[in-house]
Amino acid sequence: MSELKQLAVELAQIVGDYHVLSSDVDLSLYESDAETLDRAKPDLVVLPGSTEELSEVLKLANRYKVPFTPRGAGTGLSGGATAIMGGISIAMTRMNRVLKIDPEERMAHVQVGVPNLSVSKAAEAFGLYFAPDPSSQVASTIGGNLAENAGGAHCLKYGMTTSHVLGVKFVLPNGDVTTLGGAFRDSLSLDLLGVLVGSEGTLGIATEAYLRLTPRVEGVQTLLAYFDSLESGGEAVSEIIAAGIIPAAMEMIDRLSFGCVEESWHLGLNLDAGALLIVELDGPPAIIKMQRENVERIISAKGSIETKWAADEKERALIWKARKSAFAALGRLAPHAYVLDGVIPRSKLKEAIVSIDLIGKKYGVIVSNIYHAGDGNLHPALLYDRSKEEEVKNVLIASREILELCVHLGGTLSGEHGIGIEKLLEMPVAFTDSDLEAMARLKRSFNPLDLCNPGKLIPSPKSCGESGRRPLLRYQIIAC
């Protein structure tokens, strides 16, 4: 019996036959996350049902010296869950229960395979919700959110995932089980919980999380404002923040993107406009009233061509549908989208918008723009066809220029999607060699054999093309 077959047999003894996948068709379903340019099939997929099972699986992987890659729903946009060295893809989606909602402590105890939105649904009856709201929240799991320190439209005001995690139970790469933090915020000693959140599955695999819940706000008002261009919308965004207003959310979409949304959903969007800005205000009515007057004054001064406040919850939901379905609607234009995640200082929004447009034109790449504008987190989506080598090449070169632009404007490579494999080679643009070595040392202290999600997040001298028997398309097409 081959070593792989023997491993599969022993894995099945831990998790059961049904939860070890090895057929070609099954493995194809796990060959990438939502960053579909990079693909690599794992050798096996395992779905553990408990922390104890996961611990045994990792001990076995160590015995066989086989790499393993944690995976939630696979909605990641930086290739983090792609098993680029092969080995075992460990899908956490069976561990999907909300274990407890504690309304007094405003805390949810969950298994990490639960989708983000399910936590808020479980807490709804108590007037509470889980505030981080990635647009993928119907599907993306709490484990994936923790690993990427996910953000979302309302993280402008309420903070990223890391601000809402009280504790995590996780399995170290050698199979040992530990808990960092707990049901209450514990700020004693080194902040290892802070290290874990955002570590992209390279330090171990989370199995349970204690999450902070947030009370629902008293009132919400949502504005849809149209501008003739992204630039003038961008100026309004900078001005609103400069005026000391922190909206709950402030999101901008270009004409190309909301044109696709309109064709898909017929929401009645104004197709004569060049940009659509969503501003959401929340809090006590007196504060909202004051902020609303200021926002109206600013967007009118910046040349808004049409504004509309949502009259009720139904209209508000439609406005958010325009934003949250925008990436999916781009499928009307091209079979693939390479979604970037650069961050820039808000004051540089206009400059960034103009430069990204020029970079797209220089390489003949269609770029759609969907921005968490309020916190300067840009998601230019570069549209392409993966079967056309020249298009892939232009997308990779243009995306590198856009990321470098963000760093040169004083920003950084990623706001919420993580580095994964997608931005690995750009890390030295944002960090010095000694920064990267400090990160590598920290990673080695958790993951000394580099079996847990190898080849991600921190570049090594071998990074270019480092993917074992599975050479990634990007490295076949462009030089590092």
Ligand SMILES: Cc1cc2nc3c(=O)[nH]c(=O)nc-3n(C[C@H](O)[C@H](O)[C@H](O)COP(=O)(O)OP(=O)(O)OC[C@H]3O[C@@H](n4cnc5c(N)ncnc54)[C@H](O)[C@@H]3O)c2cc1C
């Ligand atoms: C349409 C669309 C919209 C999106 N919008 C947003 C957005 O608004 N904000 C945002 O932040 N992101 C967004 N994303 C990206 C993605 O949804 C997030 O990164 C999300 O957190 C990934 O969760 P997942 O369960 O799909 O994780 P996966 O993609 O499966 O994995 C992501 C990373 O987490 C690691 N991982 C997964 N589970 C665990 C675990 N239990 N323990 C340790 N590591 C683990 C994986 O190894 C990988 O590195 C969007 C994606 C799509 C497709």
